[in-house]
Amino acid sequence: xxxxxxxxxxxxxxxxxxxxxxxxxxGEVHAIMGPNGSGKSTLAQxxxxxxxxxITGGEVNYRGHNLLEMAPEERAREGVFLAFxxxxxxxxxxxxxxxxxxxNAIRKHKGQVELDAMEFLTLIKEKIKVVKMNEDLLxxxxxxxxxxxxxxRNEILQMAVLEPALAILDETDSGxxxxxxxxxxxGVNSLRSKERAIIVVTxxxxxxxxxxxxxxxxxxxxxxxxxxxxxxALELEQKGYGWVETETRKPAEALAK
Amino acid sequence: xxxxxxxxxxxxxxxxxxxxYTELEAxxxxxxxxxxxxRLISKKKNEPDFMLQWxxxxxxxxxxxxxxxxxxxxxxxxxxxxMVYYSAPKSQKDGPKSLEEVDxxxxxxxxxxxIPLKEQEMLAGVAVxxxxxxxSVATTFKGKLAEQGIIFCSFSEAVxxxxxxxxxxxxxxxxxxxxxxxxxxxxxxxxxxFCYIPKGVRCPMELSTYFRINxxxxxxxxxxxIVAEEGAYVSYLEGCTAPMxxxxxxxxxxxxxxxxxxxxxxxxxxxxxxxxxKDGKGGIYNFVTKRGDCRGKHSHISWTQVETGSAITWKxxxxxxxxxxxxxxxxxVALTNNYQQADTGTKMIHLGRNTKSTIIxxxxxxxxxxxxxxxxxxxxxxxxxxxxxxxxxxxxxxxxCGAHTFPYIEAKNPTAxxxxxxxxxxxxxxxxxxxxxxGISAEDAVSMIVNGFCxxxxxxxxxxxxxxxxxxxxxxxxxxxG
Numbered sequence: 001x002x003x004x005x006x007x008x009x010x011x012x013x014x015x016x017x018x019x020x021x022x023x024x025x026x027g028e029v030h031a032i033m034g035p036n037g038s039g040k041s042t043l044a045q046x047x048x049x050x051x052x053x054x055i056t057g058g059e060v061n062y063r064g065h066n067l068l069e070m071a072p073e074e075r076a077r078e079g080v081f082l083a084f085x086x087x088x089x090x091x092x093x094x095x096x097x098x099x100x101x102x103x104n105a106i107r108k109h110k111g112q113v114e115l116d117a118m119e120f121l122t123l124i125k126e127k128i129k130v131v132k133m134n135e136d137l138l139x140x141x142x143x144x145x146x147x148x149x150x151x152x153r154n155e156i157l158q159m160a161v162l163e164p165a166l167a168i169l170d171e172t173d174s175g176x177x178x179x180x181x182x183x184x185x186x187g188v189n190s191l192r193s194k195e196r197a198i199i200v201v202t203x204x205x206x207x208x209x210x211x212x213x214x215x216x217x218x219x220x221x222x223x224x225x226x227x228x229x230x231x232x233a234l235e236l237e238q239k240g241y242g243w244v245e246t247e248t249r250k251p252a253e254a255l256a257k
Numbered sequence: 258x259x260x261x262x263x264x265x266x267x268x269x270x271x272x273x274x275x276x277x278y279t280e281l282e283a284x285x286x287x288x289x290x291x292x293x294x295x296r297l298i299s300k301k302k303n304e305p306d307f308m309l310q311w312x313x314x315x316x317x318x319x320x321x322x323x324x325x326x327x328x329x330x331x332x333x334x335x336x337x338x339x340m341v342y343y344s345a346p347k348s349q350k351d352g353p354k355s356l357e358e359v360d361x362x363x364x365x366x367x368x369x370x371x372i373p374l375k376e377q378e379m380l381a382g383v384a385v386x387x388x389x390x391x392x393s394v395a396t397t398f399k400g401k402l403a404e405q406g407i408i409f410c411s412f413s414e415a416v417x418x419x420x421x422x423x424x425x426x427x428x429x430x431x432x433x434x435x436x437x438x439x440x441x442x443x444x445x446x447x448x449x450x451f452c453y454i455p456k457g458v459r460c461p462m463e464l465s466t467y468f469r470i471n472x473x474x475x476x477x478x479x480x481x482x483i484v485a486e487e488g489a490y491v492s493y494l495e496g497c498t499a500p501m502x503x504x505x506x507x508x509x510x511x512x513x514x515x516x517x518x519x520x521x522x523x524x525x526x527x528x529x530x531x532x533x534x535k536d537g538k539g540g541i542y543n544f545v546t547k548r549g550d551c552r553g554k555h556s557h558i559s560w561t562q563v564e565t566g567s568a569i570t571w572k573x574x575x576x577x578x579x580x581x582x583x584x585x586x587x588x589x590v591a592l593t594n595n596y597q598q599a600d601t602g603t604k605m606i607h608l609g610r611n612t613k614s615t616i617i618x619x620x621x622x623x624x625x626x627x628x629x630x631x632x633x634x635x636x637x638x639x640x641x642x643x644x645x646x647x648x649x650x651x652x653x654x655x656x657x658c659g660a661h662t663f664p665y666i667e668a669k670n671p672t673a674x675x676x677x678x679x680x681x682x683x684x685x686x687x688x689x690x691x692x693x694x695x696g697i698s699a700e701d702a703v704s705m706i707v708n709g710f711c712x713x714x715x716x717x718x719x720x721x722x723x724x725x726x727x728x729x730x731x732x733x734x735x736x737x738x739g
Contacts, residue, residue, distance in 0.1 A: 048694050052686070076696035088691045092709025101705065102695035109696070141709065158695065 034219030079165030185210030518553030540568025593626030
């Protein structure tokens, strides 16, 4: 579904991704881990089409499209979804209104009939159960006055409604207490399917106790330096990121000798 | 930063999509202003002597005045001797013969706003049959209103039919000496609307559709007078959500509202006159004096305005809270784009006891637009327990526009409670990106964000108008904001 080859990206002249490659197939859950500044969030933002990053090399193929040439809204309509690390507040715009506009933009793109208000409300009342969210939040302004946990649940609710093919969760666990973490993870798990790929970007192993990935990748200095199964996350938790960094340095040092 | 703000720029700098006509009037008196011209206007309108005397007093006073300079607006000097102060109602022969001759861009805008065909013809100035549908519509309305004793007619008609009412209330809220533009208006005003709601009557309809029809060709010096007797209620809608075909550069209107005991007047305006092109050439100067007088106990006046047009907007709809327990409200959305300038706000003058006022002002600036809120809250000595709440929010789009807030507060009574809140925010790339990441186009996203920002004001507009205002903002955003 997603094929990233030798991707280079920089912001304000500073290179963050330095030759990142990754293959993701439908039905798979990939965890991207790594220390602060390793480029995890940059990867998430670049895939979603954030304009402030400059792509300086490499390619990204998504379901046969050159993803890098698509505008952010086109990517979204083609099924790329980013759960934001910091969901933004939009004063005066109803949460439910934004969601309806988003869903209908996507449906229109797919050539489906747009949902009217009643149909949409029926749908959302079903979907909201996934994240055990209070219905009141639907009628409040987007993310305004939401707690950290409510914002993250709202992201997962959007994911449940928009049913993306590729979902990227950017540090969805940050700022969550254990109860909220379980609810959010439960929501994500219920959305796992054969047709859907999920990329979980996280700093801590904790989230992966609940969302068990098929693959774990460790990012360091803008490149994937180690890949493995779920056990890799546990190993990282014990040994710290320093371990991977020294591990990967070894061959270079050996060469130098 | 990055291409997202470039994209914002692109949307912002799109050209105004509405076409305008500039054809000269044939049947007009020579340009320039003199006592003779004032006399001629009065004579052409067949006015009683008290009107002529009032106009002349205003004219003589105007000669002693000079243009105000304090507003946060800049424009080339206006040559008052170069203007034409009276033109006979336009001959319909000069207009386009059918909608097919009208600029398709203009029609596209009307269609987007959902304006019925007949009204599109009116707005575009299409020459329509003399026995025009709306005439009978207007008559039906008038009949229905007259049954309840409501008078609703053009100002000229009121001068002829109800001189005693005109004489009693004209200039009683905005005296002819009030300010440069109001004084000029008093001397030369051509026409306008007159509305009188008798005691205890609740006006059964929003006075809107009729006005739209009535508003045609009222000219650049318009005068409106609304009187609500004890316990009366009226909701009055002024203006039009579509761009008007208009040749006049300077507009100096005056609106006077009088609310007696327990009366309530709700006055809503949506203004979308030609704002000038993207380089700031052309456009209407809108210098308006609007004032309401809460003359009676428990009276209530609210102003709601959505201002998206004109090159320069200079207006401060105000309320004199004279009666005890009277309430004044001001809800405003002002949008400036390209080189548009707006200096707008309100004055709430608390004179009576236990008076209350609310001010909600939303300014949106884009392009090189400059938007100033200027508001005065004044509590006089005798105004025990006066309360005011003011909220001024500014939204900036791009980095070349400006927002300014000038709140003036004068409290001469220690029991006064005055609150003022102000915020300035920018449409963030973050907000835009968030919406786009959910599949929403940049234009829709901006429109959604701006409408969200204006929500508190839109909810004050009568339902039908609110929908149009939202659409208008959408169209303005598409065409001139982004």
